[in-house]
Amino acid sequence: MPGYVLRRLVQMLLTLIGVSVITFLITHALPADPARQIAGRTASAAQVEQVRHQFGLDLPLPQQYLRYATGLIEGDLGRSYVQRTDVSFLIASRLPATLLLMLGAIFCELLIGLTAGSVAAFRRNTAADQGVMIGALFFVSTPQFLVAYTLLYVFSNWLGWFPLSGYGTFSHLVLPSVALGLLGGGWYARMMRSSTIEVLRQDFVRTARAKGLSRTRIVLVHVLPNGLLPIIAMIGLDIGYFMSGIVVVESVFGWPGIGQLTWQAIQTIDIPIIMGVTLVAACAIVLGNLLADLVAPLIDPRIKLK
């Protein structure tokens, strides 16, 4: 176990170095002038030159990467010229709101996805099953802004149950969480259905039935816990999808998190912020995968660490 964890940590470190190289190459080696992009679209020629010198963009590429990587290790994600603030500070100040939304969203995703998926599996090949599967495919195929705007229209504009936008109370959290929950729930429902069907055809379920156990007991003790196993690995992988989803959902609902920060940065083409958010999101994904891999054998003893 310790050897495995150590190897995974080294692997994670290598991945993070790779991630930093790719973001660096995108922002520095593409045929677009990075100094102009970093300084912002409205900067004067003199400002662009100042940025070029200050960021060492006149140095050779490998030297530039070393400067950039040293900064990253010290937690320096660069500076936003549009907002005149450090990117790491901006991201840190938006992090609590996004983490809160993430909790709400994962709760809704699991609630919607697992319920719908297991119902479809138990009622396999019925109208309920088909309805759930078409619904799941619909949410998998829907642009995030359609779901967000529909919820906003029905529950805020029309019924007036929830505030239009903002942050601070529980009722502000509901709609954005449900929006992300419906979008992600579609994936979970599809996964949960096939994993439950897989469990239902196992010998131990037939044995349990033959022993005369009640249907409730079979479902709760034998089927669902086993059907859930593949889902746990998915929660770790889900972070990437979540980080993409929040850009749209937070901007529609005016939720002051990292997604809205990204959206604002896109409007002003604020490259350092977009770059910082991409890096932080990649770190979150790598960490989420590691956690999922480490937790999986604790829950399912059949998975051995190699």
Add this chain to the structure above:
Amino acid sequence: MAVLKALFQRKLALLGLIVILAFVILALFAPWIAPYPFDEMHKDGLTDFGSPLPPSAKYWLGTDTLGRDLLSRLIFGAQATLIVAIIANTIAVAIGTLVGVTAGYLRGPGGSALMRFTDLMTAFPALLLAILLAAMFNPSLWIVVIVIAMVNWVQVARVTYTETISLSEREFITAERSLGAGAPRILFRHLLPHLVPTITVYATLGIATTSLTEATLSFLGIGVQPPTPSWGNMVNENQTYFEVAPWLVFFPSGCIALLALSFNLIGDALRDILDPTLRGRH
């Protein structure tokens, strides 16, 4: 042909096929089908207070914030949306297949380096990477195509890699090799034909993904640029009027959902038809 026949027998896939065909016809013949030019600002296209008109007999789906006919813009918008989705996906599938097959066929340090790079790409949230790439350039239709292709090839690479590995261990490849066939013959005559079903499935599902990425990028303002209409940038242009004129948001985003859903329906059906190991399990 047998595949097409099996596809036609599935109601939902057939429905998806009809929807896609309808969108393609709308896009191809937009100038003849659309009731008005997409950029004409009608004098009677706004209310006295300057807000968009709701659906009526003259403007079937209403008008947008500049008094332009929404239906005409939706019909012309199908052009950019379909061009980006289909071309970006074709490039992505080509890159993915090239990387996957090369890595699977070569193995060794070269192959594993390619796959490590592919794994590295999965550490990025695709949308954020696309945003970063798109923001580095002055956006245009072709930049959007390239950006989307750059972030969406990864899954195809992983799938074709695994398939190539298992195929190249099969007897018929070994037999071919012992007969003295060179790499090109094995690759093009034997490996690729066996990969066609998998590639078809992922190419179909991939169009759903690329059209959603295009829609989101355009919604964020860094995708297809006005005056060229795309369903995503129409939502972007009109979202400030959402409370007064919700149809301006719902019609274009509904079209995107319908398009992506149709491709997913066909992709799912193709997977069931082409992958016998899954038969009866779903």
